[in-house]
Amino acid sequence: MHQGTATCPAVFIAAPASGQGKTTVTAALARYHRDQGRTVRVFKMGPDFLDPMILERACDHPVDPLHLWMVGEEDCRAMLRAAAETADLILVEGSMGLFDGDPSGADLAVRFGLPVLALLDGSGMAQTFGAVANGLATWRADLPFAGVIANRVGSPGHGRMLGAALPEGMRYFGAIPRDAEVGLPDRHLGLVQAAEIDDLEQRLAKAAATVAEAGVTGLPEPVAFEPQALPAPEPRLTGVRIAVARDAAFAFLYPGNLRLLEALGAELRFFSPLAGEGLPEADAVWLPGGYPELHLETLAANTDLKADLHEHHRTDKPVLAECGGFLYLLDGLANIDGPRHPMAGLVPGSARLEERLQGIGLQAAPLPEGELRGHTFHHTRAEVDLEPLAHCVRARDRGTAAEAIYREGRLTATYLHAWFPSNPEAVAELFRP
Known part of the structure; x- marks a missing residue:
């Protein structure tokens, strides 16, 4: 520097x-x-x-x-x-x-x-x-x-x-x-x-x-x-292949999150659920946020990807699903007045798009791997038949519980969009095979 x-x-x-x-x-x-x-x-x-x-x-x-x-x-x-x-x-x-x-x-x-x-x-x-x-x-x-x-x-x-x-x-x-x-x-x-x-x-x-x-x-x-010295993250994900969904339905990716994963040594493999693509060969999966509610029929039709995700999860490989990615892992998702479409079915429950904003604000996720900071902003309301691992904590009303964090095996799902550089060690542990 x-x-x-x-x-x-x-x-x-x-x-x-x-x-x-x-x-x-x-x-x-x-x-x-x-x-x-x-x-x-x-x-x-x-x-x-x-x-x-x-x-x-x-x-x-x-x-x-x-x-x-x-x-x-x-x-x-x-x-x-x-x-x-x-x-x-x-x-x-x-x-x-x-x-x-x-x-x-x-x-x-x-x-x-x-x-x-x-x-x-x-x-x-x-x-x-x-x-x-x-x-x-x-x-x-x-x-x-x-x-x-x-x-x-x-x-x-x-x-x-x-x-x-x-x-x-x-x-x-x-x-x-x-x-x-x-x-x-x-x-x-x-x-x-x-x-x-x-x-x-x-x-x-x-x-x-x-x-x-x-x-x-x-x-x-x-x-x-002024200059600011930051320690380089330890490359704890060297050789780890992370499949990252990226298209119009899963587009909410901070460039800084991608840079951090690469600095940790990960190999990023992008794929498009909307294009009908299945899961690439990967050790971990990241399903970021986006607009799945605008592409329900297309996502429902990609049965190969659903099967791939089930197999990935069955073999206890890491999955991180944020907001739109979380919605995609539910049993079903519906627009405001439309029918419920079948999604991937890895998280028991369903969600529907609502007229009013359902969640907003800066929050921190107290994960076992460490605290990750981020934010939430969504118009869907999810009903999940799974006991939350924990709840996020609001930055402004400190100590007030906010978005639920669900975990089953190595799968972590939440409405929170995390800023990965807020805790590189926790991110490395989340995606570690």
Whole structure:
């Protein structure tokens, strides 16, 4: 690892709430600067899979999460420092509102000296725009604040009015006009997966052109990132073949989780249940989260994979199933109003998609192998005829039981999406044959 600090222009793109357009604008800026020949690295504050898919397409680099509790301060510092070594620009997209959560985006920005660029939806607003911007800038005295962008303005005159409402001395980066062709579609878990947006490249190109025309593309000030030494994980999975489901139904994979498994020495063998593929030769299986509820008939029809998983489990080989993967291992899964479709049948029970959110939040799984940190976010409700091994513990309401963790032999299933680097030793033990 290089010694000393590394400097790189960097900014934390935040907002007062969700739905202000953070992902679209962050992606637009990433694509604009990439097209100018710059190396752009983008991070996402907090647990997320869908936004990073869009952002990865915009900047052509994997997008990792930054979170002081789930990822940890040392790992966050190490990832930022590594990015600063090669990047010309670092963008960090916030989550929800700037001060929401514990720890919040503001905590992250303060900890690493990331100047906050506030993105405010200016539609239906006039002078109050200045009051909101002033509140974000001054709520914490130690917050580094870069300035403000107005989003979804109705006209150039509207944009000028919003800029004039800002407190004296606050930098106004400009106004981005409202444009339906630039926005990104969504569904019950958030944005649609990048691979499912047929015109994503056109949308990104249009978004980049829009921010360029609005003149909001100036590079932020350089930030100094301190070095962070992290011990290399012991290669305890050398030679272990891990079959990893990866397609539109099982797409929620943190790049950092894949990197850790490879650093532990594992050989990753990807397969697609939706393509009708069976289980590749493997010593362990990882079924990550995704959208199995959108592909019920196709998954139900892949009887070869179901048989392979039963044989794998019968021979006491490890299986880790997270959220969508957990749903797939149940006896059956149903959409909101549809019939129950037969799934793999390794975990007794069934689940149904509900209208309302059924689980959300940062949680830790107290496994026998060690604690794994992660998060949950799902609209399905599962009824499982199996006594839980344990329950996750919420990060915010510490000590409050949350998602159940089921275990039968070497099979572990839960709604939790784990951040593997939070405990490499526990991950190695989970997948060890």
